Amino acid sequence: xxxxxQNPRHLVRRRGQxxxxxxxxxxxxxxxxxxxxxxxxxxxxxxxxxxxNIIDESGMPKERFSAEFPKEGPSILRxxxxxxxxxxxxxxxxxxxxxxxxxxxxxxxGSRLTVL
Amino acid sequence: xxxxxQIPAALSVPxxxxxxxxxxxxxSAIYNLQWFRxxxxxxxxxxxxxxxxxxxxxxxxxxxxxxxxxxxSTLYIAASQPGDSATYLxxxxxxxxxxxxFGTGTRLQVTL
Numbered sequence: 001x002x003x004x005x006q007n008p009r010h011l012v013r014r015r016g017q018x019x020x021x022x023x024x025x026x027x028x029x030x031x032x033x034x035x036x037x038x039x040x041x042x043x044x045x046x047x048x049x050x051x052x053n054i055i056d057e058s059g060m061p062k063e064r065f066s067a068e069f070p071k072e073g074p075s076i077l078r079x080x081x082x083x084x085x086x087x088x089x090x091x092x093x094x095x096x097x098x099x100x101x102x103x104x105x106x107x108x109x110g111s112r113l114t115v116l
Numbered sequence: 117x118x119x120x121x122q123i124p125a126a127l128s129v130p131x132x133x134x135x136x137x138x139x140x141x142x143x144s145a146i147y148n149l150q151w152f153r154x155x156x157x158x159x160x161x162x163x164x165x166x167x168x169x170x171x172x173x174x175x176x177x178x179x180x181x182x183x184x185x186x187x188x189s190t191l192y193i194a195a196s197q198p199g200d201s202a203t204y205l206x207x208x209x210x211x212x213x214x215x216x217x218f219g220t221g222t223r224l225q226v227t228l
Binding site: 033041044048059107108110112 | 120150152157158159160161162165205207215216217218219220221
């Protein structure tokens with residue numbers, strides 16, 4: 001079991017470019033979560049998706065950020081027109097069902113975005 | 117709004133010492149609490165999960181306790197080793213089926 005796979009692991013973009021981060025959940029997991037960790041801060045929830053549906057995007061910035069989890073393929077977090085403040089580690093996690101009770105999130109190794 | 121605080125922010129101990137990391141949360145209506153380990157530049161590794169109905173969980177040299185009524189959890193590490201050096205994160209699940217609320221972590225260094 002390969003676990004939660006994120007790529008790229010490191011991404012460098014110039015201001016104004018687009019960043020696309022990909023996440024393949026664990027086999028058998030149909031729920032995906034994205035978290036962001038800004039320098040010297042804790043992880044903050046961004047968005048929760050199931051296949052083809054956004055369930056909770058309450059943590060997503062209102063502009064420039066979007067996420068999808070298509071029927072086929074990985075989940076993608078897209079950041080348009082990146083700014084320096086977007087520099088952070090973006091973590092993806094997955095679970096077989098929505099987290100509650102005994103369900104545990106499995107995290108990927110993260111994608112580190114640097115905006116020049 | 118749930119807030120999670122971890123004290124201390126950083127801790128340095130000599131090898132072999134027993135230590136306690138603290139986590140407090142403001143809303144006691146939680147489903148579970150989870151302790152993670154994060155190594156520099158790496159992802160998160162789940163260490164222990166405590167359900168709201170449980171008081172503690174143990175795994176090897178690690179023991180996590182939960183006092184839901186007072187909004188506190190502790191992670192006890194016995195006989196610390198240099199390999200335990202990492203950042204330890206506490207996260208609570210308030211049962212919304214969508215998100216964990218994380219503390220900012222305790223950075224632990226175990227010296228030889």
